Amino acid sequence: MSAYEFNFRPYVSENLEDVVAIFRTNIPKYFVPAEEQELREYLTDHPEDYYLLESGGEIVAAGGIALNSDNTVSLCWGMVRNDLIGTGIGKRLTEFRLAKARERFGPVPVKISTSQHTSGFYEKLGFQMGELTPNGFGPGLDRCNMVLTTERAL
Secondary structure: OOHHHEEEEEOOHHHHHHHHHHHHHOOOOOOOOOHHHHHHHHHHHOOOOEEEEEEOOEEEEEEEEEEOOOOOEEEEEEEEOHHHOOOOHHHHHHHHHHHHHHHHHOOOOEEEEEOOOOHHHHHHOOOEEEEEEEEEEEOOEEEEEEEEOOOOOO
């Protein structure tokens, strides 16, 4: 997939099942089945600042941002269709969300809760490991809380 094929657009409620389908392609390595209801609730309650990445007319990745009460921003529910992991789409999605966060909220630290399977990806982008909770998302899926400070931002 070449760069010119990609298009970002805002999420709309009609895309809920498309996002859930991407989520399901990432079970069990990146998500546990019980998280599906949380994703559905998040998209129902907070559809703003959630984005879709399309290629060839298909939604291939999705993710959002949210301002926290401590004046940090969280990267929320980021995911790439499983058969496209390792193609650079995740980096493109993350860079887009970081740019949106800076545009919307200014130069504030960015947080993410991710698993041990993707923490190395975020470390390459400048995130630093904070608290690690074994089995924090479910059996065999550790919760890695990470932060990107403005000094280390892309």
